[in-house]
Amino acid sequence: MIKVFNLPDLGEGLTESEIVAWLVAPGDEVTLNQHIADVETAKAVVELPSPFAGVVRVLHQPAGVVVHVGEPIVSFDIGGAAEPDSAPTAEDAAPTPASGPALAEQREANLVGYGPAVESGGHPQRRARPGAAGTPVPAADQADQRVVAVTPAATSAGERPRSTPPVRSLARDLGIDLAAVTGTGRDGLITRDDVRTHVTESVPAPALHGAPESFPEQGAALGAAERETRSPIKSLRKLTAAAVVQSAFTAPHVTEFLTIDVTPTVELLDSLRADRRFADAGIGILAVVAKALCLAVGRTPAVNTRWDERAGEIVQFNHINLGIAAATPRGLLVPNIVDADRLDLRGLAAALATLTTAARAGTTTPTALSGGTITITNIGVFGIDAGTPILNPGEAAILAMGAIRSQPWEYRGQVALRKVLTLSLSFDHRLVDGEQGSRFLADIGSILADPARVLTMV
Secondary structure: EEEEEEEOOOOOOOOEEEEEOOOOOOOOEEOOOOEEEEOOOOOOOOEEOOOEEEEEEEEOOOOOEEEOOOOOOEEEOOOOOOOOOOOOOOOHOOOOOOOHHHHHHHHHOOOOOOOOOOOOOOOOOOOOOOOOOOOOOOOOOOOOOOOOOOOOOOOOOOOOEEEHHHHHHHHHHHHHOOOOOOOOOHHOEOOHHHHHHHHHOOOOOOOOOOHHHHHOOEEEEEEOHHHHOOOOOOOOHHHHHHHHHHHHOOOOOEEEEEEEEOHHHHHHHHHHHHHHOOOOOOOHHHHHHHHHHHHHHOOOOOOOEEEEEEOOOEEEOOOOOOOEEEOOOEEEEEEEOOOOOOOOOHHHHHHHHHHHHHHHHHHOHHHHHHHEEEOOOOOOOOOOOOOOOOOOOOOOOEEEEEOOOOEEEEEEEEEEEEEEEEEEEEEEEOOOOOOHHHHHHHHHHHHOHHHHHHHHHH
16 A cells, blocks of 8 residues: 655654655665655754654655645555565555545644645745756646656665765755765764865866966956856745844844953852862853853843733743754754753753754654743854844844953953953843843853952842
């Protein structure tokens, strides 16, 4: 019996996802919940499990294609093993019509809790990433060509180069075939450095003694393909763009700056690293700023609120889910630390390490990216001193921390070389008055300038 698996809603009501890579090919036998594909949503790269045990008959969509929720992506034969050389027929592989018992069978093919199948076509034509493998799939309204059997050359588990979703995404963006890349990681795993090295080695060196006539004349026009490169707006970039536009044009932003001497905090961190009880805790400046922010929120709760336009209410959060802006190969992610206000310094450092590792590996879950109440962005890691961060939609404040620099500074009536840091706080002026925002920023600065001041705040 043939079962058609439709793309499920992978969380947060997302309407489409991109198939990053297939881990199976037609003819492969799979087990229930076996990882069969990597799928990229607007929030994360997730592993797609098989809802059936059986034999893969048809891959309806190639890797690199954006598919709408409810559209068929793979068909399984769950009635028994298929002959190795048998090819699926259009009759076997065709999605069942969206009516009667056939519709009920399609609905069975959706993962539990992921929503019903889409009953009618009407989606725009799917967009394939330039250079993606596989045969382009026509629009849903072209019924005479609605099923395409895709058999990429290297989709079977035994032939597929070993790599992680972020590395595959990088290779895809650079137009690199991973089959041509030599992996230097453990057991031949292909790393980001391997992909970059392959790009460098693949570019021919310029001729050192080229004839003058071999160079184009000054001002000569480049071909259209050389002047620009186009790529579709999708996945995380689309979500990020929508979020910042909504935030920028909905919440009236105010940004304040505070430059402080954080030498005592730097000395505190040095002493913790020298203490064997904290040597392996990994406590850094971000953890200290996070703790200072949590303490300051207790004195100015207005920064930990949300404006509910529909209900006509201001929502006051009595907990802190601290978002941490993270730059990843996929783009900007803001996973959050749940109940950060209940963690001590060691706990915050551990949570930050876990969060950062998941973000870099591309394993951050959609759940971890929702529910934040206030955010920190560390632009100092890029050598930047200050900025005007845009609020996460639904949050009242975001704190940007700049780079720590050694600068001449007034200290005890004299000029001395001190460790200096600039903080930038953006807040929603509908929720936070200037006095409240200033007091909140000043409290964080006071803690970082003199960590002992915490005793006066708790």
